[in-house]
Amino acid sequence: MEYIFKADNLCKYYGSFKALEAVNMAVPQGSIYGFVGKNGAGKTTLMRLMCGLQFPSAGSYELFGKKNTDTALPPLRKRIGAVVEAPAIYKDLSAQDNLKLQCLNLGLPDYGDIPGLLKLVGLEQAGKKKAGKFSLGMKQRLGIAVALCGHPDFLVLDEPTNGLDPQGIVEMRELLLKLNREQGITLLISSHILEELSKLATHYGFIDGGRILREMSAQELERECRKCVRMKVEDTRILARIMEGLGLEYKIIDQKLADVYGSLNFSETAARFAEAGCVIFSMEEHDESLEAFFISLVGGDRHA
Amino acid sequence: MLNLLRVDIKRYCITKRFWLLALGSAALTPFLVGLFLFILAQATGDSYQVSLAVFTVYSSMAAILLAMLITSLLHEEVGEGIVRNKLISGQKRSHIFLSYCLLHALLALLLQLIALLGACILPLLLGAVWNLQGSELIRLTAISALASMAVSLFFTALYFCFCTSKAAFILPGAVAIIMKVAMTVIMDALYTESGIPKVSGATLKIYKGIDRFLPFAHLTDLPRWDNASYFWGSGVLILLSLTAGLLVFSRKDLK
Numbered sequence: 001m002e003y004i005f006k007a008d009n010l011c012k013y014y015g016s017f018k019a020l021e022a023v024n025m026a027v028p029q030g031s032i033y034g035f036v037g038k039n040g041a042g043k044t045t046l047m048r049l050m051c052g053l054q055f056p057s058a059g060s061y062e063l064f065g066k067k068n069t070d071t072a073l074p075p076l077r078k079r080i081g082a083v084v085e086a087p088a089i090y091k092d093l094s095a096q097d098n099l100k101l102q103c104l105n106l107g108l109p110d111y112g113d114i115p116g117l118l119k120l121v122g123l124e125q126a127g128k129k130k131a132g133k134f135s136l137g138m139k140q141r142l143g144i145a146v147a148l149c150g151h152p153d154f155l156v157l158d159e160p161t162n163g164l165d166p167q168g169i170v171e172m173r174e175l176l177l178k179l180n181r182e183q184g185i186t187l188l189i190s191s192h193i194l195e196e197l198s199k200l201a202t203h204y205g206f207i208d209g210g211r212i213l214r215e216m217s218a219q220e221l222e223r224e225c226r227k228c229v230r231m232k233v234e235d236t237r238i239l240a241r242i243m244e245g246l247g248l249e250y251k252i253i254d255q256k257l258a259d260v261y262g263s264l265n266f267s268e269t270a271a272r273f274a275e276a277g278c279v280i281f282s283m284e285e286h287d288e289s290l291e292a293f294f295i296s297l298v299g300g301d302r303h304a
Numbered sequence: 305m306l307n308l309l310r311v312d313i314k315r316y317c318i319t320k321r322f323w324l325l326a327l328g329s330a331a332l333t334p335f336l337v338g339l340f341l342f343i344l345a346q347a348t349g350d351s352y353q354v355s356l357a358v359f360t361v362y363s364s365m366a367a368i369l370l371a372m373l374i375t376s377l378l379h380e381e382v383g384e385g386i387v388r389n390k391l392i393s394g395q396k397r398s399h400i401f402l403s404y405c406l407l408h409a410l411l412a413l414l415l416q417l418i419a420l421l422g423a424c425i426l427p428l429l430l431g432a433v434w435n436l437q438g439s440e441l442i443r444l445t446a447i448s449a450l451a452s453m454a455v456s457l458f459f460t461a462l463y464f465c466f467c468t469s470k471a472a473f474i475l476p477g478a479v480a481i482i483m484k485v486a487m488t489v490i491m492d493a494l495y496t497e498s499g500i501p502k503v504s505g506a507t508l509k510i511y512k513g514i515d516r517f518l519p520f521a522h523l524t525d526l527p528r529w530d531n532a533s534y535f536w537g538s539g540v541l542i543l544l545s546l547t548a549g550l551l552v553f554s555r556k557d558l559k
Contacts, residue, residue, distance in 0.1 A: 052392070074394055076394065077393065090386065097318060
């Protein structure tokens with residue numbers, strides 16, 4: 001498998017604070033890499049290093065097969081488009097003028113792609129309106145259009161759905177999928193809306209406290225986010241006793257609610273509960289969400 | 305780098321706010337002087353004479369105006385992620401920095417020329433009598449332009465050295481004001497009505513050195529030294545600013 005980006009024991013320290021600690025990760029070519037982590041986990045720091053805004057304190061990375069110390073790397077960065085933190089736009093210029101300047105910046109021979117880009121991100125009607133007067137969502141789209149100038153091979157997006165309304169989120173998802181599938185652009189996306197990310201990503205990287213906790217493909221994650229049976233019973237203490245007797249894994253949610261993993265024989269289970277004098281109110285199949293998986297990975301704090 | 309310079313020039317040229325700030329800065333001072341002289345002439349009933357001093361009005365304010373203008377423009381560029389975007393787009397840090405330096409040097413030159421033009425035309429429109437030689441005017445303009453270009457490079461470098469902290473927004477202006485006060489004190493001490501300096505010994509030597517070689521001093525008063533002194537003074541400040549700016553900015557972590 002070819003990788004667009006590979007980090008090798010990458011570290012970034014700000015004084016005594018370790019923003020990244022021995023990060024090893026790889027973004028496969030053609031993938032949509034979902035980068036998941038809490039606030040302050042190190043996602044944006046890694047993106048800044050990737051984009052050449054900051055320098056590693058230790059370790060190294062490879063971008064398009066070139067090491068970060070290689071003098072041939074800076075020109076290759078033209079193959080990256082990125083929106084890190086806030087979209088980089090001239091607020092006193094129109095969307096079209098912003099794209100013209102980006103084309104000039106990249107040394108592109110003409111402005112032929114601009115109408116297509118504006119249409120792609122849904123800003124063809126923006127006209128001469130100054131970018132400073134755009135809504136948050138429009139600014140985000142313009143930032144992506146700027147990042148798409150010059151047909152990049154790798155698009156790095158930090159929270160691309162920030163500030164978008166529900167329809168905007170769906171449109172953004174469709175746009176990103178289109179870019180990946182039709183133009184073969186590799187995407188690295190960090191997002192707090194994990195369920196939204198799960199509709200896009202082909203690969204995941206989970207980061208916490210500056211360390212990569214886990215990297216996996218979407219298929220692997222699907223296997224890990226295993227199905228369970230959510231049971232509502234009279235008393236989960238009795239449920240725990242029965243499940244231990246059956247040798248099944250379970251997770252108590254509250255006094256009446258629990259998740260049971262593994263193959264469950266409903267008749268036998270019902271018989272055991274009747275024998276123990278415990279009422280079953282409901283039993284239904286339940287998928288563990290990406291959010292729940294992430295929380296179990298980082299261990300607790302529900303602030304992804 | 306020339307590509308970047310094209311982008312920056314184009315960006316500044318299509319920004320109304322830039323023209324308002326730039327033209328306002330350059331045109332305001334000669335206008336105020338012209339107005340003052342006009343009122344004076346009306347009051348005394350005489351036509352007034354335009355001396356070389358009229359042309360130093362802008363120069364004496366140039367450092368502060370340039371510091372404010374450059375800081376305001378760069379603060380927007382850094383704050384809105386334009387510099388970040390240039391880096392992401394594969395531009396070298398040295399090219400980004402040098403492009404801004406060149407741009408601001410050109411800006412300083414442009415403002416100097418606008419101010420000169422304003423100072424030439426306005427008194428004539430007000431019916432003034434010229435009392436100066438063309439060669440003097442050319443020399444003064446060249447020295448002031450070189451000094452203001454050196455000063456603008458210094459402010460650009462200063463901003464880039466601190467561009468990730470709030471100090472970047474305050475430092476150039478603060479330095480310009482401190483320099484203005486210091487230069488006024490030094491000039492007062494060196495050039496008294498009696499012709500005898502108020503200071504002596506090492507202080508006198510230091511003051512003279514500053515007056516002779518520091519571009520901030522070149523912008524404060526009429527030229528009194530040889531051309532080479534002005535050239536070397538501005539040249540050294542340009543070189544130091546470029547070296548320090550390149551060294552710091554090429555190693556700086558940006559947000």
